[in-house]
Amino acid sequence: MTPINRLKTLISQALLRRGYKVERIYNVGEHRLNVFEALIEQINPEHPEFFVLQVGANDGATGDPVRASIQRYHWRGVLLEPLPDAFSRLTATYRDHPQVALENAALASFDGTTELWTPLKSNGVLASFDRAALMSRVPRHSSIVPVAVRTVSVATLLRTHRVERLDLLQVDTEGFDFEVIRMLFLGSSLRPRLIRYEHLHLSNADRAACVQMLAREGYRLLPDGVDTIALRRT
Numbered sequence: 001m002t003p004i005n006r007l008k009t010l011i012s013q014a015l016l017r018r019g020y021k022v023e024r025i026y027n028v029g030e031h032r033l034n035v036f037e038a039l040i041e042q043i044n045p046e047h048p049e050f051f052v053l054q055v056g057a058n059d060g061a062t063g064d065p066v067r068a069s070i071q072r073y074h075w076r077g078v079l080l081e082p083l084p085d086a087f088s089r090l091t092a093t094y095r096d097h098p099q100v101a102l103e104n105a106a107l108a109s110f111d112g113t114t115e116l117w118t119p120l121k122s123n124g125v126l127a128s129f130d131r132a133a134l135m136s137r138v139p140r141h142s143s144i145v146p147v148a149v150r151t152v153s154v155a156t157l158l159r160t161h162r163v164e165r166l167d168l169l170q171v172d173t174e175g176f177d178f179e180v181i182r183m184l185f186l187g188s189s190l191r192p193r194l195i196r197y198e199h200l201h202l203s204n205a206d207r208a209a210c211v212q213m214l215a216r217e218g219y220r221l222l223p224d225g226v227d228t229i230a231l232r233r234t
Helices: 003-017 034-042 067-075 084-093 132-136 154-160 177-187 204-216
Strands: 051-053 076-080 100-103 112-119 144-152 168-171 194-196 221-225 229-230
Touching: 003 034, 003 100, 034 229, 067 194, 084 100, 112 132, 132 144, 144 154, 144 168, 154 177, 168 177, 177 194, 177 204, 204 229
Parallel strands: 051 076, 051 168, 076 100, 168 194
Antiparallel strands: 112 144, 194 229, 221 229
């Protein structure tokens, strides 16, 4: 059985436990299967110690793939967002979820400060360590400015929040996603059961290196639009 077929089987089994049967249809309309949510069902989302790490949480609302599950299952977790404006809105999003810790910081290889690039009129929702990657996302004559942000290392983050278990890693960092995953793997023994990252802005070399690294760690990978979902074998 191919990796894709194995994932299809896992998704079907998860939906069956919820009382749904998967059948192939050709006009799915607004009822398109959410593969990510189906795979979440495979990693025991109702476990009281379920823990999520989200790097690049933005405001916790705009296109956020994990907010609904955090609120539904009351997951514990740590959410990082370095931009002040977006972090302010993120705080409001999770004001009724004290089990979630929020960090106004970017994940990096060191504790301190660094510069992110962001469009002058982005309203604090778009930023990257890579200025060139950001330029490809905005209108030609947009002003790109540096913003000083706090950084935190993997070791400090895990120690501060006493993270000993990690079920889900969600990454959306505008081209820095591979580095985030690599820093976690090099800086800790934690291997999330499920990882979702954005591959769209990675170079071809980083895309291939990320796939190879995850495969070596026992993950099955599935493309999902601009993202890649990786499920670790047990």
